[in-house]
Amino acid sequence: MELFKNTNFDFLGKKWPFIGLSLVLTAAGLVSLAVRGGPRYGIDFKGGALVHVTFAQRPSVEQVRAALSGKIPALEVQELSGKPEDLIGTDVQDDRALQTASQTIVDSLMTAFGGQANGKYNINAGDANELAEKLRDPLAAANVPMSQQLLLELATKITDYRKYHSGLIRNLDELSSVPGLSPPILNVVKQVTYPAPIAINGTEVVGPKIGAELQRKAILAVLYALGGMLVYIAFRFEWIYGVAAVIAVFHDTIITLGLFSLFNKEISLTVVAALLTLVGYSMNDTIVTFDRIRENLKIMRREALEPLVNKSVNQTLSRTVLTSGLTLLTALALFLFGGQVLNGFSFALVCGIIVGTYSSVFVASPILIFWHNFLESRKGRPAVATPSAPKVNGPKEGVRRGTAKVK
């Protein structure tokens, strides 16, 4: 099966509407960024504290705020749709307050939503060792004594059960499905423990200094990486190719960042990894097209640059669409099934792949033509390159001789 056979779309002839679209998207992204005062950084970059909480019965955002009011400033509550999990965060910047911020959030939540302990042990906190310790004596008292090893195995089975159920045991009767947990043992577990209707699944605290540092380092790393690519491409092709490729990649990054801003999504360290990934993809697309242009410059020496570039884009179109489609498929799978932690990451990939594919055709290639036309016009020639132009802006061209076109 073949999707694109000898296509001949006039991409570059219709470049203006697409360049217009690019400009509109870039402008929209920049405006959104400007209106919101820069990207919405996650606590990785701005500093703050974040707690991942699973509630058995999700309280309203107002209830959570009420439970924490007066204890922690600048609170943010984020409900994750389709998940029992919530994120509760603050962007306190003060170093000293941050030392205890996550603990304060956790403690206040436990007080407000933790249920009645009645002196029992919370089975939704602590590890297997602790649980085993709590169960040992009561089990012996109830005539179901266990060796240390068996006891630890049992406790591990219980914590593993918890692990695969979002960290939350809602009802102790659920545990009857755990192998080895016979009714008498379950009775003891019920005597000794209770399931708090809230589980803390993770906390993150980043000091503002380290946040600023991570931000600076990430931006520098990306800029240096772009610079490195520019130099390499300039070395392999010509410097204008490097510039065109880097502008295209830059265009993709800005638009993706703009989309993050438009959808009010947070930029975290994982999102930065995704941005790096899309830089890689977009660069890949651009180089494949450029390689074809360079090859065609050698064999179609009579052709003017614009039709030649157009032909090259068409020749690589099948590969561009296939590759992008396939990677988009993977990214979509990640976006749909990848869960909450990977959500920002996969969102960036989905946007980036689409924009990146588009930019290698409609941004990188036109830049080559613009530059070429600019050089021609400086020589006082017509703006459009003519077939008899002595030098096409290709690499190391000697005297141009007629060569048969390859189909």
Next chain:
Amino acid sequence: MKRNIKIKIGIIVAVVLICIYGIIGLPKSKDELVANWKKNIHLGLDLSGGTQLVMAVQLQDAFKAFADNTIERLKEELKKDNVDYVTMDRNDPNKLEDADKIQVDIKGVPVGKGSAFRSVVSDRFPEWTLLAVNSNDYRLNIKTTEALKLKHDTMTQTMGTIERKINGLGLTESSVQPTGRSDAEAELLVQLPGVGDPAHVKQLLQTQAVLEWDEVKDGPFATREEALAKHGGVLPLGTKLAPTVPRGGQQSWYLISRSPVVRGTDIRDAHATQGELNHWETNFVLTQEAAKRFERYTEANINNRAAIVVDNQIISAPTIQSRISDTGRITGAATQEEAADLALNLRAGSLPASVIYQEERTVGPSLGADSIREGFRAGIAGLIAVTLFMLFYYRRSGINATLALFLNAVILIAALAYAGATLTLPGIAGIILTIGMAVDSNVLVFERIREELRAGKAVIAAVDAGFSKALLTIIDTHVTTVVSCAFLFIFGTGPVKGFAVTLVIGLIANIFTAVFVSKTIFDFELSGKRQVTALSI
């Protein structure tokens, strides 16, 4: 079959076997296979669950302590040599960056004693440079070499102490290391796999556990004011006031000696035991040298009170009933954990400088498990979709691409296992990009072969031309990405670095699979036949 195809196939089979061995070893059972997999593939804390702490060691604390020590010694030395002075003080650098700006000011040295003063400092305090502010006042600045040494020693000591404390809790897989950021020499990274709640660890690290055994000079008093009032508002020389640990809302004050009989450094061992009435207590054993001192002191002070002070709070103030030589006992712990923590802190010693937490990340086991499960599910879904499409679109040749794709994944994972690298979430991002580029390489080659076939070339020639023409493009795209990864690795921080490493390994594996392996499979398929007229592509 041609000989060089056999060699190529041999190489490929060998690589596959080495990789599989690196990932799962030589398992004899299913359990062993899983165990080997877990042993070889190190999951980062974001996937396995655990806690990561980045802390800044407040080096200025160590510098202040060093200056205080100098002041004490200098006072003694000056007394010995009959050099007078009016005041001696140090400045109070509060920021980490200002640690080496520590200064000691000595004011009011008589002009006639100037040279004697200078020689005391230059002979006995070579760590400092002396600066004459005017004819009576002097200033000491720490020497650069000495400051470097002090910083280094403080960091080493801090790391050692933290390690001892953490290991004391049985967290043996934990690690303490410098973060390695060039501009953050005082930063430490502590990783605690499997620890879902770092509060206990943090508390343990923060507790200084500076133990002293002091003589009680007077007391108890109900309040600090009462104690001061009794002594006319001025404390007797060489004494200080210390409160007891509040119990049941009650707290009393004692006047105790300033220089302790026994210090924390004199302790050889400590452990928690269950004493009378099943109360938990902490027993400690002194070093030989301290034991002799202790013996003399207790013998001379029978029926006097002593105070056991931990972190400037009196834990207990027992009456000495008999001569004690080398063991002591600290009672009053509410729980076993409290007694055990104190014992651990006494054994491990205190940190030479306080720490401030810059970053703290805890990933609960269920969150990590969710990430793995969801990442895995997404990966499999993506891989199946890609495979099905390749098989449908390129038919027989799609098998080729799929094989190369899977081999790429195997090599990548094996390389991570052999290098002992940890797999983190950004690392998975690197793997996804690798798979994307692997697919791309195959598509590039196949589309090229189709083009050549359309141009009328014979099958074998078309395959050869397809590979050789696509090779240049593949190399260009890969080298560009490797170049950018090099920069990400050099300038990036943790996660960005992890991404770069996985990606580079993946790209190298990809050149091998997409170019070498895939071509070999084509050659193998085509070599058997005399006349090849059609290619399933």
